[in-house]
Amino acid sequence: MNAKRNRLPEMSAAVSAVNTGDAKQQHWLSGLGLTLGIALVFAAFSQLRAGSGEAILVFGRMDVLLCALLVVLPSSLRFAARASAVSIGIRALLFLVCVVIVFVVYQAASFQIQSGIASRGTWPWMVVVAWFSMAAVGLAVAWSKLILTGNSDRRWGWDLAFLVMAVCLPALYVDSASNGLRTELNRSLQDQRILRGLGQAERLWQLQPQWKVQEIPLGSLVKDLQEANRQLMLESERPLSPSAPTAALGGRVGVLLQLEQPQQALRKLQPLLSGDRFHPIALDYQGLCYQRMERYEESLKAYQASADYWKEQPEQPQQVAGLSSALKGIAYAYRHLGMKLAEEQAYTELVERYPSGTNHLMLAKCLQDHQKSGLAAEHAKAAKQQDPALASQADEMITSMAVNHFGCFQVGR
Numbered sequence: 001m002n003a004k005r006n007r008l009p010e011m012s013a014a015v016s017a018v019n020t021g022d023a024k025q026q027h028w029l030s031g032l033g034l035t036l037g038i039a040l041v042f043a044a045f046s047q048l049r050a051g052s053g054e055a056i057l058v059f060g061r062m063d064v065l066l067c068a069l070l071v072v073l074p075s076s077l078r079f080a081a082r083a084s085a086v087s088i089g090i091r092a093l094l095f096l097v098c099v100v101i102v103f104v105v106y107q108a109a110s111f112q113i114q115s116g117i118a119s120r121g122t123w124p125w126m127v128v129v130a131w132f133s134m135a136a137v138g139l140a141v142a143w144s145k146l147i148l149t150g151n152s153d154r155r156w157g158w159d160l161a162f163l164v165m166a167v168c169l170p171a172l173y174v175d176s177a178s179n180g181l182r183t184e185l186n187r188s189l190q191d192q193r194i195l196r197g198l199g200q201a202e203r204l205w206q207l208q209p210q211w212k213v214q215e216i217p218l219g220s221l222v223k224d225l226q227e228a229n230r231q232l233m234l235e236s237e238r239p240l241s242p243s244a245p246t247a248a249l250g251g252r253v254g255v256l257l258q259l260e261q262p263q264q265a266l267r268k269l270q271p272l273l274s275g276d277r278f279h280p281i282a283l284d285y286q287g288l289c290y291q292r293m294e295r296y297e298e299s300l301k302a303y304q305a306s307a308d309y310w311k312e313q314p315e316q317p318q319q320v321a322g323l324s325s326a327l328k329g330i331a332y333a334y335r336h337l338g339m340k341l342a343e344e345q346a347y348t349e350l351v352e353r354y355p356s357g358t359n360h361l362m363l364a365k366c367l368q369d370h371q372k373s374g375l376a377a378e379h380a381k382a383a384k385q386q387d388p389a390l391a392s393q394a395d396e397m398i399t400s401m402a403v404n405h406f407g408c409f410q411v412g413r
Helices: 002-046 062-083 088-115 123-140 157-190 194-207 218-236 246-258 262-272 280-292 296-311 317-336 340-353 357-369 373-386 388-404
Strands: none
Touching: 002 062, 002 123, 062 088, 062 123, 062 157, 088 123, 123 157, 157 194, 194 218, 218 246, 246 262, 246 280, 262 280, 280 296, 280 317, 296 317, 317 340, 317 357, 340 357, 357 373, 357 388, 373 388
């Protein structure tokens, strides 16, 4: 009898060890299933594309999608952990409800964007879709651990905090991403980079379907850019002989650059870079091609050759345009080569030769980036005086420098 009693603690310890091992194995499997589930959800949403395929439906960009999924994860997993105490049947029903909500909300958001009836940004729809997607994953893998506090503390304070985070952080991230996209889109439109602009417009349209860019609703702008891209593609596919007229070759180079094909554009330029068919504008295009290819040393050489040519020509509208473009290209190349002083000298020469408001503003931006606020403010004011249309940009730059250097007495008011 005593022997049996002595064996009872040993048997109890063995059972406890087995149960502990099973719990660890179950938790490990839940973690693996959670990782695979998140990856599958991310992959599934990232494949749902809009327009030309550059934009993810509703989420716009990969980073926005990833941000939404990760930020809602703590809140949605705490919900799944609380639901782990109910029966399998109820948990399966909750899983189906989550899937249905994801499908309905995702389709509704996509329909509003495509039909042009959306009146606000899509971040609330993103949060709902992401939250219920992650909750469905947590329910499917039987996740049972409360994030951060474990199962020992089931108070709702953390749930509320995580829910606030799940709502606010995606809103802030989408706002920042949207403003950055709008700036890039305006620059692409200004530089006539149609294909690049199309992708940016499509992504921005998914994030902020109610916005306008250059007074054009994003939905209309996307359609216009799609049509322009289609026309450019047709033009680029037409046969063109190397012996074609200079104007035809130049036009084809411009088309290829708008379609983000600088290598092909560079090949088309070769007949115009030397020999009897030499044309100085080809040097400028060559510099631009290398710039788009991020080969800045070669871009600098091409723009420098263009500047040397135009400096020897008498001043006339074509000469002014050619030398201005070359000096801007030189400054841009120096910037990306990390040669700040040379960049300033290029912009300074541009302003000294052609003191327009736009040129003063470019030099001011360069000096601002180099932390030379006093000189930058002077040129910003000169830009405003030269061209009143630039007053808002100049004032914004001056105000920004005053805020950044408050108390340093570097910027006069």
